[in-house]
Amino acid sequence: MKNKRLNLVISVVFLICFPLTGLFGQEAENPEAEFLKARKLAFEGNSREARQLLTEILEEYPRYSDAQTLLANTYRWEGDFTRARRHLNRVTSRDRANEDAWVSAIYNERQAGNRSLALGLANKALNFLGENAEVSKLRAQILGNFEAEETAGEEEVAVSYNNRISISNRLEAFDQYYDPMLYTSLEYQRRTKYGKIIPRLNYSNRFGEDAFQYDLDLYPSISNTFYAYANYGYSDSELYPNHKGALELYANLPKAMETSLGARYLDFRTVQATLLTASVGLYRGNYYMNIRPYLSIVGGRGPVGSGSMTVRKYLTNNFNYLGLTASFGYSPELRQLFNGGVLQAESVLFLESQQLFFEYQFGPGKGRHLYLAQFGVGRQEYLLESGSFFWVVSGGLTYKLQI
Numbered sequence: 013m014k015n016k017r018l019n020l021v022i023s024v025v026f027l028i029c030f031p032l033t034g035l036f037g038q039e040a041e042n043p044e045a046e047f048l049k050a051r052k053l054a055f056e057g058n059s060r061e062a063r064q065l066l067t068e069i070l071e072e073y074p075r076y077s078d079a080q081t082l083l084a085n086t087y088r089w090e091g092d093f094t095r096a097r098r099h100l101n102r103v104t105s106r107d108r109a110n111e112d113a114w115v116s117a118i119y120n121e122r123q124a125g126n127r128s129l130a131l132g133l134a135n136k137a138l139n140f141l142g143e144n145a146e147v148s149k150l151r152a153q154i155l156g157n158f159e160a161e162e163t164a165g166e167e168e169v170a171v172s173y174n175n176r177i178s179i180s181n182r183l184e185a186f187d188q189y190y191d192p193m194l195y196t197s198l199e200y201q202r203r204t205k206y207g208k209i210i211p212r213l214n215y216s217n218r219f220g221e222d223a224f225q226y227d228l229d230l231y232p233s234i235s236n237t238f239y240a241y242a243n244y245g246y247s248d249s250e251l252y253p254n255h256k257g258a259l260e261l262y263a264n265l266p267k268a269m270e271t272s273l274g275a276r277y278l279d280f281r282t283v284q285a286t287l288l289t290a291s292v293g294l295y296r297g298n299y300y301m302n303i304r305p306y307l308s309i310v311g312g313r314g315p316v317g318s319g320s321m322t323v324r325k326y327l328t329n330n331f332n333y334l335g336l337t338a339s340f341g342y343s344p345e346l347r348q349l350f351n352g353g354v355l356q357a358e359s360v361l362f363l364e365s366q367q368l369f370f371e372y373q374f375g376p377g378k379g380r381h382l383y384l385a386q387f388g389v390g391r392q393e394y395l396l397e398s399g400s401f402f403w404v405v406s407g408g409l410t411y412k413l414q415i
Contacts, residue, residue: 046069050079050082063086066082084099093120093121097117097121101117111141114147115147130150174204176201178200181409207231223251226245228243241262255278260273287308288315290305300322324336332379333373336368371384382414385409
């Protein structure tokens, strides 16, 4: 009797639960309707209800990329960039061809103020998606150094500064032949819709003499693909060129590459120098690499070659990075040397040197106050003894105030 009653109870429970189980099973087999409902809730501003529904969908379908991307966006819209990043990383890691996830991830870092991370994601996205208009546009905005455009339904909250004041000091010490040399500069940078303008005042104390140089840099924006660099400098001191100028054209290429071609001109009153140069830059994730060769022509002598290679890793944001630069050959940086009390302006272009520079830029918050620490070590041929070298150690600190 007890067994019959037990069987009856089991049968009733089974009949009641089976249809419900079947019903839920049908919903789980087709989560699209629930996703559309969650999407409607999210776009109506009901983020909490949307997240609850999306979480339930992801419990049944953890690889449902559209649901996880939408879940991430609900966090992003409310400024919770950390949670948004966590979900978007999962999607882009398993679903490399998901354009919506890549675009959302780029926007997430831009809105968080992490410009370098946004650039790294854009580069990765282009590697996996190939040519993509939306990602290419976002990357061009990041690289082009102009204000990010407001897009329909997207509020950009990334910090952007149009003005910067910088002051830097650097000291060079030598193991023999020369006394320490001091370099100081004060500059102001103004960002406009046409590009950047940077006037600069340089000061140095070398060989017991004080010297000033007046500099102006321009970075005109030509298009989303091209921008340029132009420079003019003047000094009435023998420690600097009397006149100097530069012109270079940059191009943003597919596959997260950048290239340039340009020239420098230096007038030392008694001799003139022309430096031809080019560069190739490559962005990979949070890394930036650049190779730059120089070909120097001085008077009727030359040409002679030199080059440099830079590797930079961006850390928490685009303001925070570690960098390493190695240069070799016949340095175009022109450390002026004296021989018997006479300035040998042209000679340094033909002296062999190798240099290694380390740099670390850091600052609190969104980068309003920045500090750039630099340390370098070099080996340069002595002017009076061919094949004889001396060592130089340098250290410097730059403070930048962005407004």
